[in-house]
Amino acid sequence: MNGDREKILGRIEEALQVPARLSHHGAGHGNGGQSHAAQPFAGVQVTAPFREWLPPVGHELKERLELFARQSSALRTELCECADAAAAGARITALAEAGNWKKLGLHAGALTDAIVPHLPSSLELFRTDGGYDKFALETCDAGLTECECLVAQTGSVCVTARSSGGRALSVFPPHHLAVASRSQLEPDLTAAYELLARRYPHGYPSFVSFITGPSRTGDIERILVLGAHGPKWLTILLLP
Amino acid sequence: MSVTETIAEPVAAAAVSDGIMDQFWNDVDRTTADSARRAFVRKALRGYEVKRDETKASFADWQAAREAAARTKFEAVNHLGQYLRQFEEKFTSRGGKVFWASNGQQARDYILKLAADRGVRSIVKSKAMTSEEIHLNDALEESGYKVVESDLGEFIQQLKREPPYHFVFPCMHLRRDEISALFEKELGSAKTDSPEELTMIARRFLRRQYIEADMGISGGNFIVAETGMISITENEGNARLTTAMPRIHVALIGIEKVVPHLADLALFLPLLGTAGAGQWLTCYNSMYSGPRQEGESDGPEEFHVVLLDNHRTRLLADAEQRDALHCIRCGACLNVCPIFKNIGGHAYGTTYQGPIGSVITPHLRGLQNWKHLSGASSLCGACTEACPVKIDIHHHLLHNRRNAVAEKPLWWEKWVWRGFAFAMRRPWLYRLGVRLAPLAQKLHPVIQGTPLDPLQAWTQTREFPEAAPTSFHDLWQQRKGAKR
Numbered sequence: 001m002n003g004d005r006e007k008i009l010g011r012i013e014e015a016l017q018v019p020a021r022l023s024h025h026g027a028g029h030g031n032g033g034q035s036h037a038a039q040p041f042a043g044v045q046v047t048a049p050f051r052e053w054l055p056p057v058g059h060e061l062k063e064r065l066e067l068f069a070r071q072s073s074a075l076r077t078e079l080c081e082c083a084d085a086a087a088a089g090a091r092i093t094a095l096a097e098a099g100n101w102k103k104l105g106l107h108a109g110a111l112t113d114a115i116v117p118h119l120p121s122s123l124e125l126f127r128t129d130g131g132y133d134k135f136a137l138e139t140c141d142a143g144l145t146e147c148e149c150l151v152a153q154t155g156s157v158c159v160t161a162r163s164s165g166g167r168a169l170s171v172f173p174p175h176h177l178a179v180a181s182r183s184q185l186e187p188d189l190t191a192a193y194e195l196l197a198r199r200y201p202h203g204y205p206s207f208v209s210f211i212t213g214p215s216r217t218g219d220i221e222r223i224l225v226l227g228a229h230g231p232k233w234l235t236i237l238l239l240p
Numbered sequence: 241m242s243v244t245e246t247i248a249e250p251v252a253a254a255a256v257s258d259g260i261m262d263q264f265w266n267d268v269d270r271t272t273a274d275s276a277r278r279a280f281v282r283k284a285l286r287g288y289e290v291k292r293d294e295t296k297a298s299f300a301d302w303q304a305a306r307e308a309a310a311r312t313k314f315e316a317v318n319h320l321g322q323y324l325r326q327f328e329e330k331f332t333s334r335g336g337k338v339f340w341a342s343n344g345q346q347a348r349d350y351i352l353k354l355a356a357d358r359g360v361r362s363i364v365k366s367k368a369m370t371s372e373e374i375h376l377n378d379a380l381e382e383s384g385y386k387v388v389e390s391d392l393g394e395f396i397q398q399l400k401r402e403p404p405y406h407f408v409f410p411c412m413h414l415r416r417d418e419i420s421a422l423f424e425k426e427l428g429s430a431k432t433d434s435p436e437e438l439t440m441i442a443r444r445f446l447r448r449q450y451i452e453a454d455m456g457i458s459g460g461n462f463i464v465a466e467t468g469m470i471s472i473t474e475n476e477g478n479a480r481l482t483t484a485m486p487r488i489h490v491a492l493i494g495i496e497k498v499v500p501h502l503a504d505l506a507l508f509l510p511l512l513g514t515a516g517a518g519q520w521l522t523c524y525n526s527m528y529s530g531p532r533q534e535g536e537s538d539g540p541e542e543f544h545v546v547l548l549d550n551h552r553t554r555l556l557a558d559a560e561q562r563d564a565l566h567c568i569r570c571g572a573c574l575n576v577c578p579i580f581k582n583i584g585g586h587a588y589g590t591t592y593q594g595p596i597g598s599v600i601t602p603h604l605r606g607l608q609n610w611k612h613l614s615g616a617s618s619l620c621g622a623c624t625e626a627c628p629v630k631i632d633i634h635h636h637l638l639h640n641r642r643n644a645v646a647e648k649p650l651w652w653e654k655w656v657w658r659g660f661a662f663a664m665r666r667p668w669l670y671r672l673g674v675r676l677a678p679l680a681q682k683l684h685p686v687i688q689g690t691p692l693d694p695l696q697a698w699t700q701t702r703e704f705p706e707a708a709p710t711s712f713h714d715l716w717q718q719r720k721g722a723k724r
Contacts, residue, residue, distance in 0.1 A: 003340040003350065008495065008549050012321040015557035022314045022563075050507040053305040055298045055520075107537070128537045134451045134485055154510075154521045166537035167484035171477050171524075172450075189506035197502070203334065204467060206533045206543075207484075209526035210509070215477040216523050219393035219409065220435040221416055222284045228392055228439055229446060230477020230524070 050190060057153045057187040064152035064185055071155025075213030076226060078235040085111070088179060088237040089118020092144070095235065096123055099175065101141035107165025109146040111179045111239065128165040137168060142175035143231075148208075149195055150180050150236070153188040156212040157236060160196075160205035167207045176214070176231040181239045260589065261612045267587040268616075277413060278582060284412050285575050291518030292572070298520065299510075309511055310630040313566035316465070316498040320556065323465035323498045324547065330468025334530030336543045344374030347546050351376065351457070351490055352383055354544065358488060360385065360454040364446075366472070366479035367391040368459025369407050369569060370492045370548050373591045373604075376457070388449045390478035392442050399426045405585035407592055408516055408571035413584060446478070456482035456540070460493035461568065462508060463545075466501045469529040470545060473512055475522045483528060489540040491528070495547050496556075496565040502527070508568065515628040516570035555603040561636050564599050566629040573623035573633055579616050588613065595623035599636040602644070611644035677707035 058064055072079040082088040092115070096104070103124040106112050116125070126132070126140055145164040147157045157178045159170050170176050186192045189210070196204065215230030226232050272278070296302050316323055328338045341347035355363070363385050371377065377398075380387045389398040393410035397403065399422055404410035411419070419438055423429045429441045450456075458479055460470040470491050472479045483489050499508060505525070513519040532539030555565055574580045574594030585593040590601045590613070598613035614637045623633040645653075663669045681704070687693045695704055710718075 002338060003346055004342040004549070005340040007342060008340045008547070008553065009321050009324070011549070011553035012324075012495075012556060015553050016318060016320070018557070018559040020314070020318055020559040020562040022311065050305070050308060050503075053299060053301040053308065054507075054510060056300060131537055138447065138451060156521060161533070161536040161539060167480065167539050169537075171480045171484065189509065190503060193503045193506055203533075204469070204527075204529050206334070206530045206536060206539055207526065207528055208469075209480065209524055210521065212521045212523050212525075214523075215475070217392050217439055217476050218517070219391075219396070219411060220414075220419060220438055222287050222409075222412070223435040225436045225439040227443065228476035228478070229390065229443060229481055 051188060054188065055153060061182070061185070064187055065182070068150060068152040068155060068185060071152070072213075072236065075155050076234075077155060077213050078233070079238060080235060081238045083240065085114035085239065086118045088239060089115045091235070091237060092142075092177060093118070093120050093123075095142070095175070095177075096120065099141060101175075103140045104142050104144055105137060105140035105165070105169050105173055106144040107146075107169060109163075111146050111181065112144055115144070115179065115237075128169050132166075134168075137172055140173040142177055143169040143171075143173040144177040144179065145170045147178050147180050147184070148199070149184045149186045149192055150238075151186055151189060151192050151210065154210070154212055156189075156192075156210040157234075158186075158192050158196075159209050159211060161207040162200075162205040170209075170211065171215075171230045174227065174231055175233040175235070176211070177235050177237060178211075179237040179239065260609050264587060264589060264612055264616075267589065268583045271584045271587050272582055277584065280415065281413055281584060282581050284409075285581060288518055288575050292514060292575075293518075295514045295518050295520050299514075305507060305511060306628055306630050309507055309628060310563075310566065312499060312504050312507070313568075313629050314563070316500055317496060317556070317562060317565045320495065320498060323500060324463075324495060326465040327463050327468055327498065330466075331530065331545060332468075334468060334533070336468070336530045336545060339544060339546045340549070341546055342549050344548075344550055347374050347492060347548055347550075348376060348379040350544075350546060351492075352379060354488070354490065355380070355383075355385060355455060358454070358542075360488065362386040362449070362453045363388070363455045363457060364449045364453035364482050364486060365389050365394075365457045366459070366474065366482040367394050367410075368457065368492050369404075369591060370459055370494055371457065372403060373550065374492075374548070376492065388446065388453075390446050390449065390476075390482055391474075392439060392476060392478075395442055395446065396422065399423075403586070403591075405593075406571060406574055407569060407597075408574075450481040450485045453482075453486045455488040455490060456486040457490045457492065458482055460491045460497060460545075461512065462505060463493060463498045463547075464502050464505070464527065465498055467527075467529060469502065469527040471505060471509075471525065471527045473509065473516075473522050474524050474526075475517075475519075477524055480524055480526055483526070483540070484538060487541050489528075489531070489543045490546060491544070492546045492548060494552055495549055496552055496567075511628040512568055512570050515572040515626065551604045555600060558603065560639055561599065561603070563629075563631050564596070564603075564633075564636060566631055567596055567600070568629060569596075570628060572626040572628060576622040576626045578618055578620060578622070583616070588616075595633045595637070596627075596631070599631075599633055599640065602640050607640065607644050608648055611640060614638075614640040614644065671711075671713070674711045674713075678709055681707050 069079055080091050105126045108129050147159050148163045149158045161167055164170050214226050214234040215228050216226050217228035218224055339350050377387050389395045396411045405413045420432050423441055461473045462471040509525045513522045531543040573596050577595050580594045590597045602610040617637045619634050621634045
């Protein structure tokens with residue numbers, strides 16, 4: 001039932017009888033001139049410290065917050081620093097009034113639960129916890145989710161099926177509201193992966209995603225359009 | 241007409257070698273004559289280069305990052321069997337199913353049977369070049385399934401019944417008025433010249449498809465061996481919806497897409513975004529490690545990964561060109577290629593266009609039928625320089641040329657070289673030839689433009705340089721005489 005497994009693995013093994021060389025004619029940059037035969041299968045731990053070659057992120061929290069804010073604005077993410085849950089609720093209320101929202105999708109969590117009492121009673125709440133009707137989710141004007149962490153280097157929000165009310169809540173409604181506290185800011189992708197490995201030693205959530213700005217496309221004449229299929233707007237509510 | 245009609249193949253699959261090559265030259269003549277389209281594509285690619293260079297500059301060390309990526313893929317590809325086994329074990333332990341397909345037929349049959357067994361009616365797809373490679377949509381539609389492409393560019397190409405022009409930017413050759421006319425005709429929408437409005441027309445049309453589809457089919461950018469995940473890079477959110485809403489998710493992915501560790505993506509995701517579109521990170525980079533798990537509120541009940549060989553192991557067996565399997569399909573080599581800029585994506589007649597396509601297609605679909613693509617290169621090396629995983633692309637084009645001739649030498653070419661060697665070894669014959677050249681050139685107009693003309697390929701579009709009345713050798717002798 002698993003197809004040509006043995007045949008394909010056999011062909012691979014046969015093909016790899018002849019070792020390849022890691023060599024490049026275009027010597028002159030990096031270690032391009034060197035050549036190496038394949039090392040024995042290591043299985044784990046060949047990952048290099050990529051960090052040093054990627055954009056620097058700064059050492060202080062303040063620097064990282066500034067970097068995150070810069071990246072957010074370049075990506076057209078709205079970054080909203082809120083003094084407390086009431087302030088976050090007030091921001092959502094303002095957005096709801098401006099956008100004439102009727103229904104807000106959300107899930108249970110320490111941060112979202114704290115915000116709910118500060119939302120207008122006219123706003124219908126739709127919870128995805130434990131399963132939901134897809135057609136009903138389509139009628140939500142916005143989705144409010146928590147996240148695993150924020151990434152300063154890239155301006156990303158890391159969501160998972162476990163932390164953020166499932167897979168669809170953060171992508172189907174036209175406006176995504178992500179709530180996080182300052183302590184959730186990680187410097188870079190490497191740190192974010194380390195955090196996930198620590199948090200889920202017995203199995204990752206089935207879905208992990210780095211959201212970097214609102215949904216976009218450049219497929220028509222390379223002109224940027226936001227809200228291709230996912231949210232047109234992304235608001236990050238940053239609590240202390 | 242409906243969106244589900246069959247997309248025509250650019251080239252008949254069973255055509256003989258000459259047919260494919262003739263088609264190539266005909267298409268090249270046609271596309272290079274369309275200077276307006278060429279200017280349009282060039283402008284788009286210039287925009288890409290500016291953005292990419294900006295993003296590259298933000299790396300602390302771009303070259304070191306490329307080198308690290310090359311080494312990581314080298315490790316993965318040269319231990320492919322072990323890493324695929326590791327992936328399979330992890331992935332199946334989470335309730336996923338892995339199917340190994342030797343060729344397109346097996347992959348198509350598996351997906352068709354799955355759809356039939358599960359009572360699937362409609363299918364939504366996110367971008368997957370592997371599905372173009374095995375003509376999956378045609379097979380599904382012939383069996384009566386409704387299939388909708390959800391990536392905006394692919395959606396447009398599906399409506400147009402045309403294969404993608406570029407494997408990252410499928411409709412980069414189309415102007416907005418052409419897209420508007422297409423939407424008007426196929427979807428009955430109002431005419432508009434705003435890219436935003438056009439995008440919203442597609443958005444409104446596709447939203448329902450995600451909810452109603454029973455099966456979502458995606459590709460995959462990376463297979464993560466360590467954690468049993470597949471990673472999908474996108475900007476629009478259509479892949480996220482395709483993999484979140486339908487009750488079955490099928491990912492069709494080439495066996496070479498492996499990286500050893502999850503943390504490797506901390507390097508590969510920025511490299512792919514930067515080289516592919518000049519974005520530091522694309523909008524959504526998602527990693528999937530199974531169907532919906534206990535305690536999760538949504539996601540598919542079933543998740544099948546179809547690992548596709550389709551002659552990749554043939555390329556793997558060529559140790560010299562094995563690094564072509566390091567390719568992460570960013571499209572950077574197309575974007576900088578002077579040939580791609582002039583002949584465009586469709587002329588190649590391949591699933592994978594541009595320099596990397598010219599390298600791998602002869603391995604995937606037969607060297608003799610596709611060797612002409614190795615000649616569609618100026619060997620300038622811009623592709624090799626642009627490649628984020630340092631594939632030696634332009635040298636591989638030379639390797640393909642060499643291999644094609646070694647495998648099937650041209651009889652007349654051998655005789656031309658023998659004649660050349662004969663003349664070169666006999667100075668009197670060479671000198672006679674040089675003396676006769678001006679005379680021969682005077683007589684040339686008699687046969688010029690006819691099939692008898694040995695210089696036809698050159699003189700069709702160019703003047704042949706005039707033969708010098710006195711040879712360099714004679715001049716040299718005269719000067720030496722004068723000095724004395």
